[in-house]
Amino acid sequence: MGSVAMEDFKKIKVVGRGAYGKVYLVRHNYTDKIFAMKAVKKELVIKTDQVEGIKYEREIMEKFRHPFIMKLQFAF
Numbered sequence: 001m002g003s004v005a006m007e008d009f010k011k012i013k014v015v016g017r018g019a020y021g022k023v024y025l026v027r028h029n030y031t032d033k034i035f036a037m038k039a040v041k042k043e044l045v046i047k048t049d050q051v052e053g054i055k056y057e058r059e060i061m062e063k064f065r066h067p068f069i070m071k072l073q074f075a076f
Helices: 042-047 051-063
Strands: 009-017 021-028 034-040
Touching (some): 009 034, 042 051
Antiparallel strands (some): 009 021
């Protein structure tokens, strides 16, 4: 899959909540594949000075490969 956007996914249900957002179970509109999508509240991340932490989390998830941890497929 190439470039993707929020509009390419259909939210099925909320599977988790955290301090900065929610995790959704989503279905990709074109492939019907199921993914977990973490959506963070950008304003809250900025307000609480957590921008570097979120960037670091993404960097780790891009590099990490482990059978018990989800692989980062997309980020936008």
